[in-house]
Each structure stands twice: as structure tokens, then as C-alpha cells.
Amino acid sequence: MAQASLSRAEFEAALRALAPRYWDRHPFHRRLHAGDCTPGEVRSWVANRWYYQQILARKNAAVIANCPLPDVRRRWLERVTFHDGARDGEGGRADWLVLADAVGLAREELLDERHVARGTRFAVDGYLHFCLHRPWLEAVAAALTELFSPELMAARVLAWRRHYDWIKPEGYAYFENRIPVVRGDAAYTLDLVLTLCRTADEQQAAVRALAFKCDVLGAMLDAIDYQGGVA
């Protein structure tokens, strides 16, 4: 007998129930926001996360490549542009370079990826592969970590300003630009997933996709924590 699908409210609750798996509760993240990380650990986090930031335009393009709905493709294109910018020196990638400068990480050390842990590489490459090769709605559902991220980013800026006075304040541009956009993106993404995942199988696949994405992020922090700070 085919399993019954969840109501829209039940399905949303099942997605939101993954909140404890989101990386805000990771021991490294708790230390990062409590002011207990060394400058070298903050730099390591920035360098590892750069590897993730770099694939965001591409994983969003993968959603578009696999999506048969023109309206969704058009809307999703804004995310590619958000990260890559309309021109060189603009967009999320460029803002992350500013953050790297602000935490005292040399541009060369960021770009040559010397501080990127192998665990970060496998997790991030796995995420891009997932978005390229899984059904597009699962890649969309994986983006639902943005349900949890605006609060975390807002808390990060406050915590870092308080605890790490050695970080130049212009470094926060990425988070300040991203927070309002993510709130809008999250509402759109959630509506898309709740509306288009109708069968029990599709709903379960969406929940699994979000759990997978939480594991991508968690595996990055595991690898960063294990590796220790940048010398």
C-alpha cells in the first residue's frame, strides 16, 4: 500500500524538525560565536568556507539546468547572479574576499586553497554533485538550510563585533548583503517545495535532501575543527 502523503503543514513541520541538525549547534560554531576561537581558527573557517562559497553559483546553475519550469529557472537565476555578481568585483564571491582581508588572511592563501581541509573538499564537491545529478526539486529542498541561516548570520555579526575586535568591520558586508536576500529566498524555496512535492516519496526525498545538506555543512565544521587553526 502506498504511504499517505503529509498535509502541507505536516510536511513543513517535518522539514523544520531538521533544525537541530543545522550547523549552528556544532561545537566549533558555538566556540566561534562565543568568542573562543583563535584568529587562526577564524581564518581557517573563512578559508574553508570560501571553498563552499565558490560553488554556490554553480550549484544554483545546476538547479536551472535540471529544471523544466521556466518561471522557476528565471527566479533561480537571481541566485547565480547574487554569488557571481553582475561584474567582476561584485557579488557574494567578491564580498567573501573582503571578509578574508578583514580577518587577515592573505589573498594568495585563500585562492590557492592551502587551508581547505580534505573533509571540506569532499563535502562541498558532494553537494555540487548532488545538485547536478539528483532531481532538481531535491537540490531545491537542499537549499532549505536558508530557513535557519538568517538568524545565525545576524547572530554572527553581533558576536564577532563583540568578541573579535581585531576583525575589520568592512568584512561583514557579505552577511549584511546576504541576510535580507536569504529571508526572501527561503520563503520562495519553502513554497516551491511544499507545493511541488506531493507524494509521500517526493516529500521524504525532500526531507532527506535537507538532512543531506545539513550533513554537508556539518562535515565542513568537523573537518575545520579537526584540522585546527591556520598557522
Place this chain on the structure above:
Amino acid sequence: MAQASLSRAEFEAALRALAPRYWDRHPFHRRLHAGDCTPGEVRSWVANRWYYQQILARKNAAVIANCPLPDVRRRWLERVTFHDGARDGEGGRADWLVLADAVGLAREELLDERHVARGTRFAVDGYLHFCLHRPWLEAVAAALTELFSPELMAARVLAWRRHYDWIKPEGYAYFENRIPVVRGDAAYTLDLVLTLCRTADEQQAAVRALAFKCDVLGAMLDAIDYQGGVA
């Protein structure tokens, strides 16, 4: 012993040498431009080509998803927008719907894909799969049929106006909008391929990719010709 790579000029010549494999010389295309196709055959061509038009935004997004160079991604994004439009009712897809109306093909018959030959489906799906799964520079090289297409599209508009007075002239918007864009795109794509494919292996892969793409287009015309006109 590793094979020597071609000079830039030799490599360009090798790519251009594929011109005879382009679909302009296909018997169906010759009849189409000579005024020898029935209205049903013209409609069949429009309906089958719709299936191809529909994946163009997606295959271009696949290039972006696989490309590690932000400058190339930003430039390639214009192609996604060209086909999907900035909003509903704009862009190449919308222009193709106008062409369908102009040749007397009911919107419903176009959208339900009833006239799409199975050979068209396999060829076009194969092209999207190629762009998703092969190295991004091969997908870029496959786009080099645009070296040959502006002349063909310009000739088509002239030939159709002369031979098929039953086609409404507003139907030519797609070709009229596409021709100037393709000329610019072709120059950019050619420079990219000539510059970035350096080894003999990479150059040969690019030539094979362009031959493959010619076969995608040729297989569509084979299937259309075999199937005959729309009733």
C-alpha cells in the same frame, strides 16, 4: 609519444572544417528553404525544433554549473536569459511560440509535444545530457554550430518570405532577434575554445564535441523527414 597540439589557426581550421556536417545541407533543410515543404512539414519542423528550443536555457545553465571560471559564468548567463527571457512572455521561448502561431500550429499541439518525433527526443535529450556530464569546455565547443547558424537563419527568413506567403511575418521575430546575438556569441565562444583548449587531447575533444552537436541537429532533421508532415 604525446601528439603535438595544433596552432591556433590550425585548430580553428579544424573546427570550421566541420561546416559540411552542419544541418544546412540536409535534404530536408534544402527542401525547407527551396519552398518545397508542405505547410504540414513546416509545422512539423517548428514543433520538433520547439523541443530543442526548450532545453537551450538548461544546457547553457549546465555549462555554468560545470565551469570554475567566474568571468565565463557571468558571460554565459546572458544565454540563459536570452532563451528564458527576463520575464514571462519574453525571450527566445516566447518568440518561438509566436512562430508556431504564425505557421498555424495550435499552441496546445506544440506544448503537448504530440508532433515531436522520438528521434528528436533522443537527440535533444542526448545534447542536454552531454552538457551536464561532459567537461564544460566540450559543452562550450558544442555550441560552435553558432559559427554556421547566422547565415542559415538569415537565408531562412528570406526564403520563407519568398516561398511561404501563408506564414504570418511576425513569426520571424525569433530569427531576427537571434541573428545579431549569435554573431557576437560565436566570436566569444570561438575565442574561448581556441584559448583554453591547449593540448592535442583537448583540441580533439573540442572537434569531437562540435561533430557531436552537428549530429544532434542532423538526427532531428532525419527524424522530422522520416516522420512526414503534421496532419
